[in-house]
Amino acid sequence: MSDDAMKILQVYRSEPTDDIKKLVEILNRDRVADEFKLYDGEPNYDTLVQKIFANDKTVCWW
Amino acid sequence: MESLKVYILIANRVYNDGIRSGLGLAVENHYAYPVIMNGEFPRFSDYMSENIAWIMDMEGQVYSCGAEAPTELPADAEIANISLEELGEAMRDADVIIPYGLPKQSHEPPAACSE
Amino acid sequence: MAADPNKLGIFVTSPQHMRHILGITKAAVRAGKEVMVFFTYKSIHLTKNPLFRELTELCPVENIAICADSYICEGYDNVNDVPPGLIDKQMRTQAFHGAILDECAKYIVM
Incomplete structure (x- = not known):
């Protein structure tokens, strides 16, 4: 798979810090990026699992 | 079995x-790159320093990001400096990224943590 | 062996997120996926959470393991105090994390 086509999912367990935002910006560059906030209300885990399996890679931040 | 790059x-x-977790993957033939963020260094016991040196022997590397890495560690261990931007670029090639444990604390540890 | 596209690995390093681990596992099983979970370092305290037992009932017994060294380092007895739902041979080493990376095409850290 070419790098350009990579689909990446960013999951956040808490509000991302500036360092995390910077890293995510670099990781997402030229990629198809999605995100999921676990800290934002009651998470829909079915949606999260669907996203994990739809993306090539998942990063789950603190 | 494919060797993965794990940060x-x-x-x-x-x-x-x-x-230690990184070393566990290194002995499983993966490339381990533990990154200590913003100066949250461990106490450099012989055990810790040997683990850092062993990761290097297994073609991995321990990095420090956001604070100058300490020098003259025991057991020939070395920690390399990496900037946040360099880390982001390096992790674009990662197979696995593991934000480990808990996030940074707001306060410095009290004296009760010193032992 | 290529990683199984229908297998999700969960690497647990934080002692805080049992609700998420259980929620994700339940959702994955509902979606027909298999889940492997490894608890390491201070996350092994989650084995004392009543939800841990529920988690073990969702997965084949060989798919859930904890780091034995971590369990002992945190003061627990790995012989006389095996967490309910776990069997003693699932007190494993970091190699189980390696097995998750080998076997699971999808992976999340908690």
Whole structure:
């Protein structure tokens, strides 16, 4: 798979810090990026699992 | 079995066990890159320093991001400096990124944590 | 062996997120996926959470393991105090994390 086509999912367990935002910006560059906030209300885990399996890679931040 | 590039990000002083976890993957033929963020260094016991040196022997590397890496560690261990931007670029090639343990604490540890 | 596209690995390093681990596992099983979970370092305290037992009932017994060294380092007895739902041979080493990376095409850290 070419790098350009990579689909990446960013999951956040808490509000991302500036360092995390910077890293995510670099990781997402030229990629198809999605995100999921676990800290934002009651998470829909079915949606999260669907996203994990739809993306090539998942990063789950603190 | 494919050898994977694994970055283990350590943002909290209590979770430098991520280095041991990285070594565990290195002995499984993966490339381990533990990254100590913002100066949250462990106490450099002989055990910890040997683990850092062993990761280097297994073609991995322990990094410091956001604070100058200490020098003259025991057991010929070395920690390399990496900037946040360099880390982001390096992790674009990662197979696995592991934000390890807990995030950084708001306060410095009290004296009760010193032992 | 290529990683199984229907297998999700969960690497647990934080002692805080049992609700998420259980929620994700339940959702994955509902979606027909298999889940492997490894608890390491201070996350092994989650084995004392009543939800841990529920988690073990969702997965084949060989798919859930904890780091034995971590369990002992945190003061627990790995012989006389095996967490309910776990069997003693699932007190494993970091090699189980390696097995998750080998076997699971999808992976999340908690």
